[in-house]
Amino acid sequence: MKFKSFKVNKLYLFSHAKKVxxxxxxxxxYTLEYEKSLNLTMGWIEESFNSTKDGxxxxxxxxxxxxxxxxxxxxxxxxxxxxxxFNLTNxxxxxxxxxxxxxxxxxxxxxxxxxxxxxxDEKCETRVFNTAMIIEGLKEIYKLNxxxxxxxxxxxxxxxxxxxxxxxxxxxxxxxxxGAFDSLVCYxxxxxxxxxxxxxxxxxxxxxxxxxICSLQQENFSFKRCCFEMDEKxxxxxxxYTLDGLLLSxxxxxxxxxxxxxxxxxxxxxxxxxxxxxxxALLNSDWTYYKDLGNKSSQCLTGNSQIAICFMRIYQYQGxxxxxxxxxxxxxxxxxxxxxxxxxxxxxxGVAGSYPINGIYHQYQFVNWGAKYHVDSILLANSxxxxxxx
Amino acid sequence: xxxxxxxxxxxxxxxxxxxxxxxxxxGCKIDGILILSRQSGFFYRLRYFIRIIYLLKPNKLIKYxxxxxxxxxxxxxYRKIVSQWGNKSxxxxxxxxxxxxxxxKQNKIxxxxxxxxxxxxxxxxxxxxxxFVMYGGGIxxxxxxxxxxxxxxxTHMGKMPTYRGMNVIExxxxxxxxPYATTMLMNSKIDDGExxxxxKINIAKANSISSLREQGFIACYKLMAEAICKxxxxxxxxxxxxxxxxxxxxxxxxxxxxxxxxxxxNK
Numbered sequence: 001m002k003f004k005s006f007k008v009n010k011l012y013l014f015s016h017a018k019k020v021x022x023x024x025x026x027x028x029x030y031t032l033e034y035e036k037s038l039n040l041t042m043g044w045i046e047e048s049f050n051s052t053k054d055g056x057x058x059x060x061x062x063x064x065x066x067x068x069x070x071x072x073x074x075x076x077x078x079x080x081x082x083x084x085x086f087n088l089t090n091x092x093x094x095x096x097x098x099x100x101x102x103x104x105x106x107x108x109x110x111x112x113x114x115x116x117x118x119x120x121d122e123k124c125e126t127r128v129f130n131t132a133m134i135i136e137g138l139k140e141i142y143k144l145n146x147x148x149x150x151x152x153x154x155x156x157x158x159x160x161x162x163x164x165x166x167x168x169x170x171x172x173x174x175x176x177x178x179g180a181f182d183s184l185v186c187y188x189x190x191x192x193x194x195x196x197x198x199x200x201x202x203x204x205x206x207x208x209x210x211x212x213i214c215s216l217q218q219e220n221f222s223f224k225r226c227c228f229e230m231d232e233k234x235x236x237x238x239x240x241y242t243l244d245g246l247l248l249s250x251x252x253x254x255x256x257x258x259x260x261x262x263x264x265x266x267x268x269x270x271x272x273x274x275x276x277x278x279x280x281a282l283l284n285s286d287w288t289y290y291k292d293l294g295n296k297s298s299q300c301l302t303g304n305s306q307i308a309i310c311f312m313r314i315y316q317y318q319g320x321x322x323x324x325x326x327x328x329x330x331x332x333x334x335x336x337x338x339x340x341x342x343x344x345x346x347x348x349x350g351v352a353g354s355y356p357i358n359g360i361y362h363q364y365q366f367v368n369w370g371a372k373y374h375v376d377s378i379l380l381a382n383s384x385x386x387x388x389x390x
Numbered sequence: 391x392x393x394x395x396x397x398x399x400x401x402x403x404x405x406x407x408x409x410x411x412x413x414x415x416x417g418c419k420i421d422g423i424l425i426l427s428r429q430s431g432f433f434y435r436l437r438y439f440i441r442i443i444y445l446l447k448p449n450k451l452i453k454y455x456x457x458x459x460x461x462x463x464x465x466x467x468y469r470k471i472v473s474q475w476g477n478k479s480x481x482x483x484x485x486x487x488x489x490x491x492x493x494x495k496q497n498k499i500x501x502x503x504x505x506x507x508x509x510x511x512x513x514x515x516x517x518x519x520x521x522f523v524m525y526g527g528g529i530x531x532x533x534x535x536x537x538x539x540x541x542x543x544x545t546h547m548g549k550m551p552t553y554r555g556m557n558v559i560e561x562x563x564x565x566x567x568x569p570y571a572t573t574m575l576m577n578s579k580i581d582d583g584e585x586x587x588x589x590k591i592n593i594a595k596a597n598s599i600s601s602l603r604e605q606g607f608i609a610c611y612k613l614m615a616e617a618i619c620k621x622x623x624x625x626x627x628x629x630x631x632x633x634x635x636x637x638x639x640x641x642x643x644x645x646x647x648x649x650x651x652x653x654x655x656n657k
Contacts, residue, residue, distance in 0.1 A: 274639040
């Protein structure tokens, strides 16, 4: 490890050094009961809101500078998670957090209709993907209280995104546009489409984008444009967005082709995971594991949870228990790794970007979207297991 | 008539004991035994020296230190979390145990010890057509599979090709399908060979995963004995697996709990 990294990431602090050391020795916590892991992770999410004081959720805790400022995109898609947890526990504070988050998002919406990328304290242009994730959150909160302000905000944002669809039927290619993961943007636009008066013309445009995304799938079921920086590789997190977007879009549009496209890739991931007992943060286009740590690959914990969710959606669709089985194992992995108590509240029971924490994806950070997907995966698993056990 | 060689990984095994008992009930005898481990002689003693050196390898030492640290701070390791998935066969074999060395002496048949499949030794054994009844040796590579006059046979606790892989009797029952045992020729792929004989497993008495596996275990060695008898005398042939293969993997404990409940209710 370079001295610069040691200094920048404050690895001289006991709480930081201990986490790095244990991760690299492959020492993790026991697999907690899902309920317990759920509550502890929600505790971390609450801390991420409390750390910002503006209503948004901090992007996460980073070793170099502590809690980051609020992240509009992930605050947006945390709203449905907060509401689901509120429905489970009936504790009003979760609902309040969701409403405050939505109000904060309205207050920072750009006049074009979009939301900025990155965190609020960074200067960044409005971005399609980030905006779509916020739309999903606002649609959920609008169901809760029918506030017109949310409705209008969603309409403006939707129109702005539809306007970015280019002639080649991909979403405008900026830093985070034009990728396979835009399938999730499409889902957010199609969600409750009749309630938001999505025109037939707009709907067809969105479906055409999904068709274009399907064409990014290769013969071996890998995807192109599934990683920001490296087109020949797939980031598990982005693959998770892509597959989830296709599965959800298939469900609400009734188009089976999106499901089939996602199913083929998920089947490949299933066998890779079961044989190797883990999925790497980055996959090469021939499905070999990219070794970012010299002779081994790190894991992307957010990606693990997202793929677990995709597997469970496949189980829900066609009852294939192999997918549920693999999903539970993936959840176990994230549950065990995040079962980490520390005096540092940014670290305690948070979900790290990578495992080990010095891996390639959001190195030395605990990210709020990792916590969100972990909670979502547990909530979905619990509801499925309850039904299956009856 | 084809010769029959039993391949095992130790001198006393439950499955080889069951197979020999069933095979003899059918009036058949095996022609030789091949034990694929260093169980006796110079190599057996050398093994312990090699093991000491092996245990002192740096990566092994790191593993022990890691396990020790994890134990001290009340944590575990990634390896252990991953290894807890899957059902173990926790039943006691109630049939008579057969010691293969004693059996070979009593029946005056050759018994070979080997660290693994040795192509020269196998070529020597396979001067005539020989069936190797596989209760040891794992996946066999192409070089061995392609030895002239040799055929390697195993029995799997699932219907082929729909239930390939692991914990398949459990998966079949959980999915509401009838469990099968299948005897097949091995090739270098997992559970991919041609089928010799398949039979439904009677699970009427199974009220837990453990008893389910016991029923499957007994059905497998009985089927193996029947299939070998019929196949060596050319009473039956072999057929290719037809249909889309499905691979199953170790069952997660939460799904095992659901299966246990299902088995109890069915009872």
